[in-house]
Amino acid sequence: MHLFSGAWFVRLWLMVVVMWFGCGFALGGKPNMVFILTDDQDSVLGGMTPMKKTKALLADLGVTFSNAFVSSPLCCPSRSSILTGMYQHNHHVVNNSRSGNCSSTAWQHEREPHAFPVYLQKAGYSTFFAGKYLNQYGDKKTGGVSHVPLGWNRWYGLVKNSKYYNYTLSVNGIEEKHGDDYGKDYLTDLIANYSLAFLESHKELVRPTPFFMMLSTPASxxxxxxxxxxxxxYDNVSAPRNGSFNHHGNGKHWLIRQAKTPMASTSVKLSDEAFRRRWQTLLSVDDLVERVVKQLTNIGVLNSTYIFFMSDNGYHTGQFSLPIDKRQLYEFDIRVPLIVRGPGLKPRQKLEIPVVNIDLAPTFLDLAGVNTSQTKMDGRSLVPLWKSKKAHWRTDFLVEYQGEGSVVKADPSCPRLGPGVAECFPNCVCEDAINNTYACVRTLEQDLNMQYCEFADNESFVEVYNLGADPHQLNNIVKSVDPKLLEKMNQRLIALxxxxxxSCNTTPQ
Structure with a gap:
């Protein structure tokens, strides 16, 4: 009797299947992926300090990218870059409003069909989303909760911006309202509960497919x-008093100069309170990470699953005398945590190569076996970086932001700062304006750690920082730096x- 005929073939096939699933891989050998995305979590001001479980379960068992950045320091543009792998000037989401293309009809028609979950779904992945999507998601003018973005098999999307209680979810296109009962409604915990249920259902499948889970928490x-x-x-914790806290520095754009230094006591109090409370919310994210890792272990797929942890942008609490917000070009707003654990990754690796949020989508596709050259993504897969220290990589990248001025939130008692001013906080400190529109080249080479920024205002204002000598970006050196270097950086900015x-990943000459 031939070895591969009849009963012999069936037995051999069953042995192969058992061995394959025993390693945790789904049919086809593709890895599972979990992506945990936090909101407004910095890395410069200690944003990872509360995340002790995350450090032990992810960072200590995988790779930490110590130079991870976002290409735009605001929720909706950054999340759009994560979903599409594109810079802002290519996905055209410029702020958190529908008029700024945030979850607009144009976004739904032009960008969602090319977002990474669509490619993963076509590659055989079962896709799951829970939490905050884009700030204007669920607006009745763009389809309401019945609109489920393309590419997601299971959908638990938060309507509008981050909340912990008293919110609405779209559960696979059906409205689900939540109140203020901690046991039933606290969103970070609910995201964890939904994800564990999804993993449990995956365990029951006779022929498991690989899965991709995106867990997008409201914290911090x-x-x-x-x-x-x-x-x-953390009741006794205050915002860090070092670096640029409560200090303007030299040669800053008008938006920084208009902030009062030293800050009023009420602004200092606001900064400290925000700092503490942000850390408090992150403790539930730390619990979520632990629960997900335990469930992956329980269903036998942890060893075949990549887990990514990242934030959509950084945050500041008193730096340059700006009480609380993001949106600025400085390290505290654009630098974020990025940790990856998974098959083949060595424990406690730290990679200093500059990576950007536009790199996540092509990384997911690369792991799924999708040819990223067929997409229009601006980013690059991170996979070669953890496979070889000699991998060719970028030395600079683009940071771009379009200031907002359509909604004035200044205290009525504040003197008018001018047209287009928005997002103002107590003590008349403005955090954003139309002419806060800027574009920067952030360079990280062995002998050049620099940021070059141009503002789109009538002053043609430029800020340049040597972060090797001035890590807190206190001194704008535009008037003292070599004019030839300025010209080179200007040309590089134009190209980016x-x-x-x-072309977004060419090496500058």
Whole structure:
């Protein structure tokens, strides 16, 4: 009897299947992926300090990218870059409003069909989303909760911006309202519960497919509602007083100069309170990470699953005398945590190569076996970086932001700062304006650690920082730096602002 006929073949096939699933891989040998995305979590001001479980379960068992950045320091543009792998000038989401293309009809028609979950779904992945998507998601003018973005098999999308209580979810296109009962409604915990249920259902499948889960938490975004058990943690902690805290520095754009230095006591109090409460909300994210890792272990797929942890942008609490917000070009707003654990990754690796949020989508596709050259993504897969220290990589990248001025939130008692001013906080400190529109080249080479920024205003204002000598970006050196270097950086900025796809990753000459 031939070895591969009849009963012999069936037995051999069953042995192969058992061995394959025993390693945790789905049919086809593709890895599973979990992507945990936090909101407004910095890396410069200690944003990872509360995440002790995350450090032990992810960072200590995988790779930490110590130079991870976002290409735009605001929620909706950054999340759009994560979903599409594109810079802002290519996905055209410029702020958090529908008029700024945030979850607009144009976004739904032009960008969602090319977002990474669509490619993963076509590659055989079962896709799951829970939490905050884009700030204007669920607006009745763009389809409401019935609109489920393309590419997602299971959908638990938060309507509008981050909340912890009293919110609405779209559950696979059906409205689900939540109140203020911690046991039933606290969103960070609910995201964890939904994800564990999805993993449990995956365990019951006869022929498991690979899965991709995106867990998008509200923490550490305002209104900073901590879980009851964490409400008094860090009561004695204050925002860091080092670096640029409560200090203007030299040669800053008008938006920084208009902030009062030293800050009023009420602004200092606001900064400290925000700092503490943000940490408190992150403790529930730390619990979420632990619960997901345990469930992956319980269903036998941890060893075949990549887990990514990242934030959509950084945050500041008193730096340059700006009480609380993001949106600025400085390290505290654009530098974010990025950790990856998974098959083949060595424990406690630290990679200093500059990576950007536009790199996540092509990384997911690369792991799924999708040919990223067929997409229009501007980013690059991170996979070669953890496979070889000699991998060719970029030495610079683009940071771009379009200031907002359509909604004035200044205190009525504040003197008028001028047209287009928005997002103002107590003590008349403005955090954004139309002419806060800027574009920067951030360079990280062995002998050049620099940021060059141009503002789109009538002053043609430029800021340049040597972060090797001035890590807190206190001194704008535009008037003392070599004019030839300025010209070179200007030309590089022009090239990056018009780049598309592969041209976004050329090495500057």
């Amino acid at each position: 975004h305002s209104p900073w509602n901590a879980a009851p058990q964490y409400e008094h943690h 602002q018009s780049c598309k796809s592969r």
